[in-house]
Structures are given as C-alpha cells and as structure tokens.
Amino acid sequence: MELASKYNPAEVEGKWYEYWENNKLFHSKPDGREPFTIVIPPPNVTGVLHMGHMLNNTIQDILVRRARMMGKNALWVPGTDHASIATEAKVVARLAAQGIRKNELTRDEFMKHAWEWKEEHGGIILKQLRRLGCSCDWDRTAFTMDEIRSESVIKVFCDLYNKGLIYRGVRMVNWDPKAKTALSDEEVIYKEEHSKLYYLRYYIADQDEVTPTGIDGEVLHKDSIGWYAVVATTRPETIMGDTAMCINPNDSKNRWLSGHKVIVPLVGREIPVIEDDYVDIEFGTGCLKVTPAHDVNDYMLGEKYNLPSIDIFNDDGSISEAAGMYVGQDRFAVRKQIAIDLDNAGLLEKMEDYTNKVGYSERNSDTAIEPKLSMQWFLKMQHFADMALPPVMNDELKFYPPKYKNTYRNWLENIKDWCVSRQLWWGHRIPAYYLPGGGYVVAETIEKAVEKARARNHDATITAADLRQDEDVLDTWFSSWLWPISLFDGINNPDNEEIKYYYSTNDLVTGPDIIFFWVARMIMAGYEYRGDMPFRNVYFTGIVRDKLGRKMSKSLGNSPDPIGLIEKYGADGVRMGLMLSAPAGNDIPFDEAICEQGRNFNNKIWNAFRLTQSWTVSADAEQPESSRLAVEWFDALLAKSAAEIDDLMSKYRISEALMTVYKLFWDEFASWYLEIIKPVYGQPIDSRTYNSTLDLFEKLLLLLHPFMPFITEELWQNVRERKNGESIMNQSILEIAHPYDGKVIADFEACKALVTEVRSIRKQKNIPMRDALTVEAICTNPLKHLNSIMKKMAGLDNIEVVNAKSDGTAPFMVGTAEFAVRLGGLIDVDAELAKLDAELAHLEGFLKGVMAKLGNQNFVAHAPAAVVELERKKQSDAEQKIAAVKENMKRLGRNC
C-alpha cells in the first residue's frame, strides 16, 4: 500500500463515522454489564455549534469511549432543548421580517410557524456533533418538547401542585419588556452602567405646619414657593408611581419631615412621608421615593405600610394610562423628557454622574429588566434545597473542581421561590384550567380537568369548552431539570427497565454558568422523583476564551467556526488542541495554533505507521539483542503509562492523561523504540520484532482512541486484517496495564542518558554519527546489558571497561557511574576545564546545602530517619562526583 506522507483526515473521518453508525456501535441497551451513562446537556434545538460545545462534547466523548473500552455498557444520550425564550424570539423576528406580528396570530398559528422553524433549523447542531466524532446513541435522540418529555413535564407540574409546592400569586417579578414575559431571578444578569442621579424637589403639602427643627444649617429646604424635601433617584420616570416618601427614623437631618405629606413633582399628588430604617441615611439626601409597583424594595415597603401601588408601565415598557402623563411613550424616552420638564418646572435641583447596576435579560442582552408586579406561578424551593445540599457537601455527588461546592451551597442556602411561568407560547403550556365562575383546577389533561372542575363546582354540566387553559408556558428549565430521568421515561413509567438500569447516570459535563439553572435543579428533581442523585460526578468545564482572554462572542467576531477548524486540522486535531489547553476548571485561552499541535501529532502517528508498512519481514532473520531489549522495555513502559492514565482519568485530569499518551507515543515510541528496532535501510526486519511492534502499536492506538477516534480507527483497521464490523471502539484497554519490572524502565532511562551525553559531545565536537566512537566505562559498566542499544543509538563501536580513563577522553557521568568518550586529538583542554569548573561549582553549592542541613543538630534530631538518610546519600553522591570532577581536572593539568 502506497501511503501519503501526510495524514488526510477528510478522507477517513466520514467513512469511519458511517461505519460506526451502520454497525450500531454507539447503541446501548440494558444487559448484564455495568452501565456507564452520560446525558448530553441538550443544546438549543435551533443553535449551531460553538467552541463551548466543542470542548464540552469532546470531553463527554472521551469519557464514553473510554468507558466502552473498559468493558462497560456505555451510553451517551443525545438530544436538544426547545429553549423557550431564545427560539420564540427568533421565530418572532422571522415573522416580523415577513411583515407578520405575533399578536396578529392565534396561538395555534404561531405554534405552526414555530414548529416549522424547528424542523428547518433543528438538528443542525446534532449533525455537527457527528463531525466531531461524538459517539452518541442517535436512536435515542430526544427533544424537550417531544411527547414523552412533554408528558413528563405536565405530570411533574401537576404532582408538585398536588403536593402544595406550586402556587400562583401576584409577586414582584423580573419583567422582560421585549419578550413580554417574566423571568426567574437567575435569568437576570446585572451590568454596570453609567447613568445619572437626579435630585428632585418634593414640596411639603402642608406648608404651614412645618416646624423645621434639627435642620442642618447649611442645607436650605425653602425657596420662594415654600419648604421642600429633595429625593435622589436614578429613575425619574417612575415618579408617577410614587405613593410615599420614606426617611430613616434615626435621620436627624430629615426629622422635620416626619408626619408630613409631600407633593410628587409634576404629578401633583400628595403622598405621605413614612419612616423605616431600610433607608440609608448616607445615600443621596436620605429621602427615598417609594414606588411599590416598580422596585423590589419599594414593594416590600408598600406591603409593610399598606401603600397603594400604581403600575405605570405597559407590558412593553411604555407608560400606561395609570400614569396619567407621557402615556404610550417609551420608558427611556420619558426619562430624558421628564428631566427636561422637571428642570423647566424648577423641580430638578441637580444631576450627578452615577454608576449603578442594571438588570438585563440573560437572553435579550439589550433589554433592561423592569421589576413588575404580576400574577405568576411559583415553585417553593426550600423543600428541594434541603434535599439537594447534603449529597454535594458530603461528596456523595462529586463536583470537579470542588470549588464549585461553595457556589452551590451559597445559592441553596439563600434559595428563593422559582418563578416557573413565562408569557410565551413556545413551550409546555401550564396545565391549569380556569372555571367559568372563577377559580381553577390543575390536571394533566383536559378530560381530567373537566372531571375535577365538575367535582369542585358540584356541576356535572361543565364541559371542556367551558374551561379556559392558562395562557402561559413553563420555564425551559422546568423541562431540563427532568432530563436525566425523562430521557429514560422515568417520570411516566417509573419502574421501567431502562430507568432502573441507566439511572443514576455517571458523569455530567457542563459549564459552571448553569450550575443554578440546571445542575442544582436536576439534583433536586433527581431526589424528588427517583430518591437518588441524577449523576455521580459533575465535571465543570471552563469557558473557552480567545487568546487574549476575552469571552468568545459574535460581536467581537473572535469565535472560530468549529466546522472550519475541523476541516482545517481534522476532528482529531481539533479535539486534541482543545484538550491540551483545557485543564479542569480553568478557562481555556483558545489559540487556533494549538490545533496545529494536534494535527502534527496525527501526522506523527501516521508516519510511524507508514514506517512499519515500509519494512519487508523476514521469518529467518534473527532478532537482534537490541530489539529484544526494546520490546521488553516498551512493554513495561506501556503498562506503567496505562496505569498513570487510569489514575489521571479517574481524577478527570484529562489534559494530563492526553499529555501522557502524547509523550509516550512521540518521545518514547517514535524517538526511541522505533529508532532502536528500525532495520538498516534496505534490510528486512525479523518477524518476531515486527509482530511485537505491531502489538505495541495497537496498544498505543487503543490508549489514544478515546482522544482521537478517527485516525486510531483508520490505522487499527490497517495494522492487521480485520473482519467486517470489527472496530477499535469495542476493544478492551484493560489488559494494557499489567505488573511490570520498574528496574527495566530505570535502567533504560540511564541508557538514554548515556546516549544523550554522547550525542551532546558529538555536537560540541562536531562529530557526525557516521564516525563511530568508543566509550570507556570506568571500573564497571552497570548498563552492560544494554550495550547493544547504546551502541546503536549513540553510534559507538565499543564500550570498554577500563581501570582508569585514558588521556584525550571527554568524561561524563550517568548517575554516579563514570564514563568517558575517546576523542583522541579532538580534545579542547580549555573548553573541557571550563565545563568542569561549572560542574564543580554546581556540585559544591549543592553539597553545601546538604551539609548545612546535616550539620544542624535539630534537623538530625527531628527529621524522620528516612529523610536524614536521604541527605546522607546526597552527601556521599555529591562527594563522589566532586572527586571525579577534580580527578578529571587533574588529568587535564589543573592543580586542585
């Protein structure tokens, strides 16, 4: 077979992915083996792959492929999320582009458009995951709004309602005026913003009764019109909703306002001055305007003091009729206008620059959230928090890295009820049905609702037509939190074989940004509905950033196209690039250049294979001693490395595990093993070495496969004859790690050190490899059994044991064993002495440190015997080396 000198991923990736799928190699069904399960964090159904997905899914695939090769029944379940707000926003935008407004459509018409959109754009991301090599069981592909998942969601809602954990009520919620829906607290992100602080005059209503005692002499509260108070606010447009002014009862400078009424500027309404120590005396003027309908804290004050609440905003953020002024204008336009109007009316005392934080929708980052009173559905969370906290804190359910336990605890200990209703259409419609005469029932189906309604009203004539279903849908996360259960139909059929076999799943791989949205809530649902954790381990990936450390974003244009990268470097190359730069829990500064390293490694593997294919094999040729030794050594090293990889993977140190295989292949197998067994050009290789080499190469491919699935399959299929349907995917890696002789590896390391010394001397003296050299071993050669290898690799004709080194030799040491290279006339005395001087200085410095320790009576008395012993060994080794260096100096004519 004629092989190109470079690996071409495009030629093989599609072929093998198809082969895996056709042979059902990703498919799993319950059997007698131990299961290993991962459920995918479902990407948005209409989303496209970004670097975060690439990282996250590469990790999952590595874990799944590895588990499969360890003899487990491995299952990775794929699926997509309906992403209520994001998808609905996209559909609305598309309709708008076609000149259709959402409110011109019926709910059914809109849903038809939405499903069309889903069919058109849905699933692209799943195709992209195939390009990456993900070994998902595609037969199980699920969608959070498919039949089983929808039924599960509705069932759970009804169940929680029946348990008294879900309630409906008017509360202050985070309102998104663009999407026109409520959001949960977690969906609001606060951004710092430069704004203004407006100081407004509120004149006293009952001027005659003002007795300004305790007024700070410098602050004047009276002008030609009369006495007034000043309020500082960032939101002057909300004054139409003011129903009180509040001061702190301990605030002496505002004491005089107590018990009076003030007039809301421009509006003219009289409002009371109330007192509460919530007010910060130091902030602004110490006077707070209270707008119960539009601020969470004001709402609390309103409740406490029974204040009326005037909702001055419409759902889209424009001013409502209730405001009585500026009706229909946008809230931000009004803020500008009202400042002008206040100023003209002499009611604006001053304006200051101010930095505050404004909440934005996590999904529509350009829309400021409006705190708004509205009727919503809530889930009581304390019950769930109580269940979900202990297993994480006591490490039954492990977080990697563990620092996120803190974040988790923090949230659960300050848990607030979850607003689960959304004023959208794309989602699971809340199964609450309103009765004609008021009140409602909650039921899984309309039929059951009718039954309940009849029972409730004692009226057997009620029909489905009389009931009106709640218009709202549920928060997307209300379906996602059931994912590890609903994927196996464990809500609808709690005793089915699949849920019992696959649940609890093993690992969840996700980003720390959704620890509250998703991870915590899945844990809650897991305990509520299965009495057990949904997964045993959570691996939190970092955020993929660009090489300057910035988040990847569309607006910065710094996010590479994943498919473009795969086309450029191959899926294996990109996977490796990502994994090499992704230590657990750290953010990943992604530089495309690192994919080159991945690609180069593929090429290295490819060329190693090419080398083995170029040999002719002879059954008669005898196995050289050096080859026998190399096989023995590399087999031991492979066993050692496999054990290391096991250990690293068990700690989710995937990056380090990959680096271990990388170095094993490149530095040990390619640079040493292959160079040792490589026959002289044109000569055949003995069949024994050849077969051993293929065995070792195969084992390397197995270890590499979870990281680089495509190239390893391609080469594994070609190393030896395979039957149709066979795949590297289901080979076992369990046998690679076995007991080995550590001395074999240690001796080989010493042998490599000798070779490197000789090569270094060759370079200094400019002696090419073709000129054979002779090495002297002084008194004894502890590496004698490896002579054949050292000769071949260092280009030596002989390694002689001598009693004393000859003149004209360059000495060196391997450990404490002395060697020298015969150089004849090539020796440069001055350079040699300079080298020895440097070495002596180093050794003496080292010895001094050791002696300082040993000379310290406290050290000798307190340190463990083994540590003291080690220091003594260091001392004797150093002394021995120093003696050797001095001896070498003497021979070069230096008196020491």
Add this chain to the structure above:
RNA sequence: GAUCCGUUAGCUCAGUUGGUUUAGAGCGCUUGCUUGACAGGCAAGAGGUCGGCGGUUCAAAUCCGCCACGGAUCACCA
C-alpha cells in the same frame, strides 16, 4: 460590600496530606542537521531568587497572617 479561587520559565499550566539529588511539562525560543517514516521533522540546548512582606518549622512553591494584582459567585443604596 460578602464569600470563594488564583498569582510558579516568554505563553498555558502541573507540582496530591511540608522533605525524592538546590523546581517540572507542553508550546515557543536558540544552535546544528536536506539522500530512506515524518522540516507539520530529527538532535542538542538556554530559560524561574515559585506576586510582595512577615510568621510557624530542623525543613516552606507547599501551612498561617497581612498587602498588591487578576478572576468568579452572590448581594446591592433609591
């Protein structure tokens, strides 16, 4: 503002209960190599007073305290 995490070679990071020959890796860098696997390669090198100051200890990159810088999460004063 509260809590947590980090600061080790030019870059990205290891360094697992304090002691393993006066700190390791990958990439990058330097120098030398064109005939037989691979220049996307081979070989040999250079490079760090472990953020700063103090403390505990026979012994500190490792433990404690303070400071500086960076990051995360939560909470916010209108």
